[in-house]
Amino acid sequence: MPEITDCLINLNHEYVIVDWTVTETYEIGERFDKHLARRLPELSRSRLQDLIKDGHATLNGKSAKVGTALKQGDAIHLTIPDVAPVEIKAQDIPLTILFEDSDIVVLDKSPGLVVHPAEGNPDGTLVNALLHHIDDLSGIGGEMRPGIVHRLDKDTSGCMVVAKNDTAHRRLTEAFSERRISKTYLAVVNGVPREQSGRIQNYIGRHSVDRKRMAILLDGAGKEAITEWKRLATHQGCALILCRLLTGRTHQIRVHMKEALQCPILGDPIYGHPSRQRVPTPRLMLHAWKLAFHHPIHDQPMAFEAKLPPEFEPWMKNVE
Numbered sequence: 001m002p003e004i005t006d007c008l009i010n011l012n013h014e015y016v017i018v019d020w021t022v023t024e025t026y027e028i029g030e031r032f033d034k035h036l037a038r039r040l041p042e043l044s045r046s047r048l049q050d051l052i053k054d055g056h057a058t059l060n061g062k063s064a065k066v067g068t069a070l071k072q073g074d075a076i077h078l079t080i081p082d083v084a085p086v087e088i089k090a091q092d093i094p095l096t097i098l099f100e101d102s103d104i105v106v107l108d109k110s111p112g113l114v115v116h117p118a119e120g121n122p123d124g125t126l127v128n129a130l131l132h133h134i135d136d137l138s139g140i141g142g143e144m145r146p147g148i149v150h151r152l153d154k155d156t157s158g159c160m161v162v163a164k165n166d167t168a169h170r171r172l173t174e175a176f177s178e179r180r181i182s183k184t185y186l187a188v189v190n191g192v193p194r195e196q197s198g199r200i201q202n203y204i205g206r207h208s209v210d211r212k213r214m215a216i217l218l219d220g221a222g223k224e225a226i227t228e229w230k231r232l233a234t235h236q237g238c239a240l241i242l243c244r245l246l247t248g249r250t251h252q253i254r255v256h257m258k259e260a261l262q263c264p265i266l267g268d269p270i271y272g273h274p275s276r277q278r279v280p281t282p283r284l285m286l287h288a289w290k291l292a293f294h295h296p297i298h299d300q301p302m303a304f305e306a307k308l309p310p311e312f313e314p315w316m317k318n319v320e
Contacts, residue, residue, distance in 0.1 A: 016080040017079050018080070019076065019078070020039075021074065022070045022073060022076070023072070023073075028070060028072055030070050031067050031068070032057070032059065032064055032067065032068040032069075032070060033045065033067070035070055036051075036052070040078075041167075044166055045170060045174065045177070052064065052065070052066050053066065056078065056079045057078045057079075059076060060074060088131060088146070089123060089128060090131035090132035091129060092132050093126075093128060094129075095129050096109075096110070099304065103164055103167075103297045104296065105134060105147075105161070105164060106160070107160055108158060108306040109126060109157055109158060109288075110157055111157040111309070113125070113126050113154065115148060126148075127147075130147060130162060131146070147164060147169065149161055149162065149163050149173055150248060153251070153254075155267070155283055155284035156286045156287070156288060157286075157288065157306065157309055158185070158288025159288045159291035159306045160291075161293070167296070168296040175296070179246055182292040182293070183244065183245040183291060184243070184245075185244075185245065185286060185287060187243055187253055187265050187285060188238055188239070188240050188281070188285035188312065189263035189264065190264050190265070190277050190278055190279075191238065191239065191278070192237065192239045193231055196230065197229060199226070199229075200228075200229065200261075201224070201226045203216065203217045204216060204217065204222050204223060204252060205223065206222075212270065213271070214250050215255065216255060216256075216260065223247070223249055225247050225252050225256070226246035227243055228246065229244070232315070232319045233317075233318040233320060235314050238266060240312070240318075241257065253265070253286060254270070258271040258272070265285055265286055266284075267284045267285050268284055268286075282311065283311060285311065287308070287309055289305060290304065290306075291303070291304050
């Protein structure tokens with residue numbers, strides 16, 4: 001059998017086909033996608049999951065789910081096709097870059113900026129801006145979101161890290177998945193929570209009726225979502241909340257503030273009620289304030305802080 005790493009290095013715009021069998025004790029019970037990620041560290045987890053979903057990676061000659069547990073003697077067949085080019089145009093959109101080296105970029109995303117192209121937002125996104133400002137941005141998996149490791153909602157501002165190569169992307173993705181990245185947000189909510197602080201832990205999934213919304217699922221379905229929060233200040237009947245995310249679910253803070261604390265974030269067009277807001281605001285009052293992690297290549301600790309938006313200043317002046 002050819003060495004997998006050699007195959008990947010010699011890919012050069014051709015298909016690579018690799019076969020192997022599960023034989024080691026430590027491989028038995030391992031998730032299919034995690035097994036592939038361990039065997040092929042040069043490819044990102046998202047790329048490998050796409051290969052599985054598209055039928056390029058099979059178990060015993062049949063398609064399998066990414067979370068399938070491996071068994072002794074399972075035969076794995078993997079076809080690695082050439083990555084299709086990412087056809088996204090570079091656009092000169094202003095960016096606030098906090099840090100950049102040959103492996104990563106950390107930036108302060110402005111509110112109103114969509115992270116990556118999608119239906120309804122074909123351009124004018126953060127990815128379009130990155131392609132203009134960064135020459136060596138990684139085209140992870142040929143997706144419409146090169147280099148994107150995590151994302152912020154369109155109207156959320158603050159710290160984001162972007163990978164510039166496959167290795168950095170894979171390691172950062174693993175760090176997010178394993179909760180080794182510290183994420184601290186500031187939110188201004190409509191109302192004042194009764195408690196001073198707390199921990200919200202439940203399950204979040206797609207709303208059963210409104211597919212644009214997420215919701216807390218009482219039956220334990222969905223994915224685990226954990227937010228630690230603390231009330232920092234109050235002003236005009238609204239509270240400034242410090243949130244530390246231990247997981248990264250879609251709309252997690254927005255759902256937790258609305259459903260768990262009964263205090264939706266000011267300016268939230270999905271979970272809030274503009275007519276009931278105590279204080280008018282021109283934007284969603286959610287800011288990814290701080291981000292800390294170990295560099296994906298050099299492993300040194302790094303910490304970043306996004307400048308506080310002026311809309312938050314009335315509450316910051318009252319911080320206890």
